[in-house]
Amino acid sequence: MISADELAEFYRKIGATLWHLQYLEDVLTTFLTSKIVHERRCAGRKVAVSNAQALLVQKRRMTLGPLIKSCSNRKIIRPEHHQRFESFKIERHWLVHRCMVEIGDDLYVESTRDAVFTRVTAIQEESISLKKLVVDDFNAWMAAHGLDLGAAQKRAEEAVRKLKGA
Numbered sequence: 001m002i003s004a005d006e007l008a009e010f011y012r013k014i015g016a017t018l019w020h021l022q023y024l025e026d027v028l029t030t031f032l033t034s035k036i037v038h039e040r041r042c043a044g045r046k047v048a049v050s051n052a053q054a055l056l057v058q059k060r061r062m063t064l065g066p067l068i069k070s071c072s073n074r075k076i077i078r079p080e081h082h083q084r085f086e087s088f089k090i091e092r093h094w095l096v097h098r099c100m101v102e103i104g105d106d107l108y109v110e111s112t113r114d115a116v117f118t119r120v121t122a123i124q125e126e127s128i129s130l131k132k133l134v135v136d137d138f139n140a141w142m143a144a145h146g147l148d149l150g151a152a153q154k155r156a157e158e159a160v161r162k163l164k165g166a
């Protein structure tokens with residue numbers, strides 16, 4: 001039988017994994033939006049900040065499958081990482097849509113409980129790993145297009161300080 005502490009840990013782990021999934025989706029969406037805005041500007045079109053923000057809101061509505069496809073098409077996801085993202089998409093789908101039905105009973109059996117925790121942890125770890133890949137590529141892309149990453153970091157830190165009220 002699963003203890004109350006183990007069940008609480010499982011719920012905490014699920015929540016943390018979903019949070020990291022969303023971080024990955026957010027960096028993919030932000031990179032995608034930035035590339036689209038850049039392409040439009042390179043084509044001679046003016047893109048107002050409000051239009052870029054609206055595009056970001058629109059892209060944030062994408063589910064992971066279409067997001068991965070769009071990011072692959074725009075070379076945000078490198079071809080050598082495409083299979084990892086596709087495998088990750090399957091695991092994410094399992095976590096969000098099927099795990100309770102498929103393995104819910106396994107939580108209550110000591111011999112299968114660890115496998116459930118291990119699978120959820122693996123999804124979280126892959127979320128973090130894939131996010132780091134995308135962030136590194138995004139930073140390199142931004143630097144190659146003239147963004148001062150140090151100045152951008154300072155602006156981000158200042159925005160966080162303001163949110164904290166400091």
